[in-house]
Every structure is written in C-alpha cells, then in structure tokens.
Amino acid sequence: MRYGFAMPRAKKKRSLAKGLLVPGFYISTIEEFSAKSGAYEDNGGVYSSKVGLPEYDKIDHYVSVKPFKVSAPERLVLGASYVGLVSDVHKNFAQVTIFLKDQLERPSPFSALLHVSRGGVRRARTATELVKPGDVVVVKLITDWVPLQVSMEGSELGVVRASCSKCGGPLTWDHDGVLKCHACGHREIRKVSVDYGRKLHSIFSG
Ligand SMILES: [Zn+2]
Incomplete structure (x- = not known):
C-alpha cells in the first residue's frame, strides 16, 4: 500500500x-x-x-x-593456508582468487571473500586499507560454505607481494609497516605478512 x-x-x-x-x-x-x-x-x-x-x-x-559469483573447489581444508591474488576490493570486503594451497598443492582456482573485520588490522575500516587489486596474499580458510571466507589474522598472513599503484614497480617492505617503491619513491600501506618478499615455496617450507 x-x-x-x-x-x-x-x-x-x-x-x-x-x-x-x-x-x-x-x-x-x-x-x-x-x-x-x-x-x-x-x-x-x-x-x-x-x-x-x-x-x-x-x-x-x-x-x-x-x-556474488563463487565456485566451490573440490576439497576444502578449513584452517589451511592458501595463496591468492586480490582481484577486487570493495568497501568492506575484498575478493581473492585462490590458486595455491600450502605445500604447493594447486587446487582449481576459486573465489573467496576477505571481510574487513577478518583482515588482521583492528583499526581498519575499509578493505582498501588492507589490500589492493593485484596483491598476492597468504590467507587462512575460515568457512567451507559458499561464500567461502578467508582471514588474514596472524603475523604470517597478509600481503606477500605487491606492486606500486603509481608506477607498477615492485614494492619492498622496510619493516616499518610501510611498503616503498624504489622506482618512484611512492609509499603504500598494506596488511603485510612477515613473509613479505619471500619466495612462495620458502613461505611454506619454513
Ligand atoms: Zn612506483
């Protein structure tokens, strides 16, 4: 009425x-x-x-x-670490395309959600403070129902590789919480993993 x-x-x-x-x-x-x-x-x-x-x-x-389009992989392991590429960042969540499980197992790529509240930074209000599209992240799978959700809570979880959003150059982490581009000097913030910059296989083999 x-x-x-x-x-x-x-x-x-x-x-x-x-x-x-x-x-x-x-x-x-x-x-x-x-x-x-x-x-x-x-x-x-x-x-x-x-x-x-x-x-x-x-x-x-x-x-x-x-x-929200999600495809469930064949076999999910709750609590396992996965490596993914950030494909899209919205206000309160980011979409991550998972392509690697720990021990270098390669599942069929699948989509997962990273909600800002599970990003590992308490003061973060938006997902853009945590990740940017194109970042490689190590995450933990926290749900095995669709939409699959992942977390970056924990020092070993977070961004492990990122490019400068100004010039595309590689960003290096100077352990002061800020990533720096040595090509153009641009500084950027991410939720960085302690394994930032290490090769992916060495992350998992310790
Ligand atoms: Zn740059």
Missing part, C-alpha cells in the same frame, strides 16, 4: 546500502525502491534474498541484488 505524500518522510536522507549484502539484509522501504531479482518485499521493506551487491535503478526505483 502506498501512502503517497501523506507518508511522513525521514528528515535526514538515509544513505543507500552498499557493499556485500546477505539474505535478509534490509535495503530500503518499498516507497524508495521496489524489489527486482535478488531482492524481496516484506512488510513495507525491501530485503536481499542473495549474497551479492546491490544495484539501484534510481530512475525506475528498482533495486536488485547481483549474486
């Missing part, structure tokens, strides 16, 4: 839900948006029915949730 102009409006405009949504997550009122694929309406509200990212059609006032 629509109340039209008689409906009292909130004085302060609420910001739209961003970042990763999970089923049941409240998105908006039905006055603001109607539910399209990946969303549903219930009792005056619009909610997500999928794990995914919201897409707002502000002209026709529809919201849909684009499912």
Whole structure:
C-alpha cells in the first residue's frame, strides 16, 4: 500500500546500502525502491534474498541484488593456508582468487571473500586499507560454505607481494609497516605478512 505524500518522510536522507549484502539484509522501504531479482518485499521493506551487491535503478526505483559469483573447489581444508591474488576490493570486503594451497598443492582456482573485520588490522575500516587489486596474499580458510571466507589474522598472513599503484614497480617492505617503491619513491600501506618478499615455496617450507 502506498501512502503517497501523506507518508511522513525521514528528515535526514538515509544513505543507500552498499557493499556485500546477505539474505535478509534490509535495503530500503518499498516507497524508495521496489524489489527486482535478488531482492524481496516484506512488510513495507525491501530485503536481499542473495549474497551479492546491490544495484539501484534510481530512475525506475528498482533495486536488485547481483549474486556474488563463487565456485566451490573440490576439497576444502578449513584452517589451511592458501595463496591468492586480490582481484577486487570493495568497501568492506575484498575478493581473492585462490590458486595455491600450502605445500604447493594447486587446487582449481576459486573465489573467496576477505571481510574487513577478518583482515588482521583492528583499526581498519575499509578493505582498501588492507589490500589492493593485484596483491598476492597468504590467507587462512575460515568457512567451507559458499561464500567461502578467508582471514588474514596472524603475523604470517597478509600481503606477500605487491606492486606500486603509481608506477607498477615492485614494492619492498622496510619493516616499518610501510611498503616503498624504489622506482618512484611512492609509499603504500598494506596488511603485510612477515613473509613479505619471500619466495612462495620458502613461505611454506619454513
Ligand atoms: Zn612506483
């Protein structure tokens, strides 16, 4: 039921839900948006029915949730260390494509989520403070259901290889928590593993 102009409006405009949504997550009122694929309406509200990212059609006032694509590998080992490439960084999570398990085992590559709260830096508010696209990270698998989630909590976990976001040159870690580009002098922040810069096989063989 629509109340039209008689409906009292909130004085302060609420910001739209961003970042990763999970089923049941409240998105908006039905006055603001109607539910399209990946969303549903219930009792005056619009909610997500999928794990995914919201897409707002502000002209026709529809919201849909684009499912987060994940493929589950054949065999998952909870708590095991995996090596992955950061493929995408959003506000509250990063997407990591896992291509290597410890002991150099090579699973079929699969996607996992790194939530900012599991990034290993308590003060971090956004995933961009932890990783950038193209970084190689060592992570630990913490869920074996989709969406698969990984953690960088622990000194051995984190970024092990990164390139300068200005010039693409290799970044070296000077053990002061900052990565430096020796080509252009740019300094960058990551959640760095103590194994930063070591060869991948030596990370796992100790
Ligand atoms: Zn540089």
